[in-house]
Amino acid sequence: MLLFRSAQIRLPAVALLAAASLAGLVYAPARAAEAPADHDRTLTRQLEELTKAPGGPPGAIAVLKRGTRTDVYRAGVARIGKPRPIAVTDHMRIASTAKAFSGAVSLQLVDRGKLRTDDTIGKVLPRLPRAWHRVTLRQLLNHTSGLPDYTMDPEFLDLVTADPRRHFNSRRLLDFVADEPLGFRPGSRYNYSNSDNIAVALMAEAVTGRRYEELLAQLVYRPLNLRSTSLPQGYRMPEPYMRGYDVTPPNPPEDISEALSASGVWASGGIVSTPKDMTSFIRAYAGGKLISDRTRRQQLNLVNGASEPAGPGKNKAGLAIFRYTTRCGVVYGHTGNFPGYTQLIAATPDGKRSLTVSLTTQVNKTNKPELLERLRTVEENFVCALLRK
Template identity: 70%
Template sequence: MPLVSVPRSRPRPPTGTRPRIRLRLCLVALLGASCLGGLLHAPVAGAADGDSGGERALRAQLRDLVDTPGGPPGVIVVLQRDGAPRVLRAGVADLETGRPIEPADHMRIASTAKAFSGAVALRLVQEGVLGLDSTLGRTLPRVPRAWRKVTLRQLLNHTSGLPDYSEAPEFVELLLADPRRTFDPRRLLDFVADEPLRFRPGSQYRYSNSDNIAVALMAEAVTHWPYEDLLERIVYRPLGLRDTSLPLGYEMPEPYMHGYAVEPPEPPEDVSEALSASGVWASGGIVSTPRDMTRFIRGYAAGRLTSEAVVREQRRWIEGASEPAGPGRNRAGLGIFRYDTRCGTVLGHTGNFPGYTQLIAATPDGRKSLTFSLTTQVNKTLTPALVERLRTIEENAVCVLLRGDRR
């Protein structure tokens, strides 16, 4: 039986020929491994008029990143202070056409989708429909007995101890058999329903994809609304997100930045539509654009979707890093991370998925923001050196954004 049941229509089944993908590497992307390697050379957008010295240096670093072994075919950075956004980019959105990346290009936002589930949950806390101490057992009576005392707070800051469904052998086997398989997202936790907690809830930090699936199920259970509709009401509409959605299939809306796996000596392989988003759902299935993600993080980091009291609870920081780790020192809050860099503090989230790596961040008042998107996956498992290089560039981008602001 599913842990919770909410009526909804199902998408049409996938059609056409399944693309060739390197499953051994790319599939474990869902578990934290990496699809990288090789040297990519791609055209670079020229410097814009009015670049500061810091922006010129950052553009050069982005060009070098594209040319690095294992580097992305394309990268886009959107910096916004109080005025119009500044767009820095290198490489291309599509290796076949050579088209440059645009802020309106769609992309898979990976685990930055966890910030969206955080936004939904915290709004429901403000409305009194949920509490941070609401338990899985009271909200979802069908959960395993061992999980019943886990609270919403522990799910949001990854101290729940829930086993990660994306590591379950049966889940991995099904995904290997059909990467475009449409899972029932409301049954993803069933893959680990017979497993005990990994540790006593609240006793330690461990990043888990199961946490945000559970958050979405709790939100559905108390509102009797599908999670997709809650996103529309609570997040998309208030923040003016016009190009953001949570699909269940594998197809990407046009235009989109193509995501690639690179495994020399083979040429880069387009994996943009290789996997169904249903297997990650509230934990990482959202599709958006750099433009919408900029709007989101400016509002979310500033607490515009909820109350000051709830924001204070959200910002009770504990030790814990996002995946991949963001710039500087990482600490975890409720559906958000704090990144303390040499130039100041920003709040946000990172994410990685086959073909994509993401960082969104903003100052606590939301007035200065950064959206940083790569068209390949970078994480600590197979390319630790590249992760550290990326974190350095991300920190440099934060410094350009803040211009020495140490608030």
């Protein structure tokens, strides 16, 4: 999630930390005691180099799962000043990878006959502006809707700047841009908008009469046994969690894990989860286990467009999922970024091989373009390791 990409917002200090050396804390892949393969050492070194780069994260973790075998790669620490690596059970803000969850909910409702991908905002959410009424669920899910992005609205940004922990009415977030027309004719081009998945969640609520949080639990958390995943409204993080930092040299890293209320991002990026749960989710989601083959064919009807931030290789957009075509092969997934965190989740089309990469600082094309390109290279190298025979 590229939150606040139109403004440089300095969040108030949650804790102003003295510069702390990470002391080269790097952890090899977690598995049976054996000499690590050369490619394992290379991948670990690449994560370490990210943590040492200017503006890089204090901590990083990557989880590769092939069948029943899991390899965990770590660098840095879960919290500055504490010599503990990030664990797969540490909570984190998953940023815009939460949009894949709205895809999982809405596409299951398509399978159940509650929604159709051609259903329009006008049909399902008639209270929303008439200018938006032609936009379809499909166009919301693949970011071709033209909806103005509420996170770029000056009033919204002013409110967040004045009080980052402000509690928003999540179901009224689109009110910030209700007086704005569509940016283009629906379906005519791609433009990533955080408003899209707010509208998707509102559609799901409208056709079921149930809260989006309840639908997540019924259709995603329980079937996949995601015991550490939730969509909170406040700013508190559940323990244990990896700290998220604002890393802006020459200032010392600033812990902003609990600086922002999740109510202001909701279905677009407010979910909290763990690397372990996200591994389970993306294997099922990218592997098509949650939806019918018919609906999956619609989901994988791709358009030109990249996730935010861009994922490894060449990106194309489906319905709440992206295809990443790398030099070693294809994976499907989603990325995200939020103050303090950057995420990638991806899996092979059969869901048997998966990758999650989590950093404890925000990296995107606006705030750290050079570091993003390094990250995308590292992610592609991890995809190649994942797909290796």
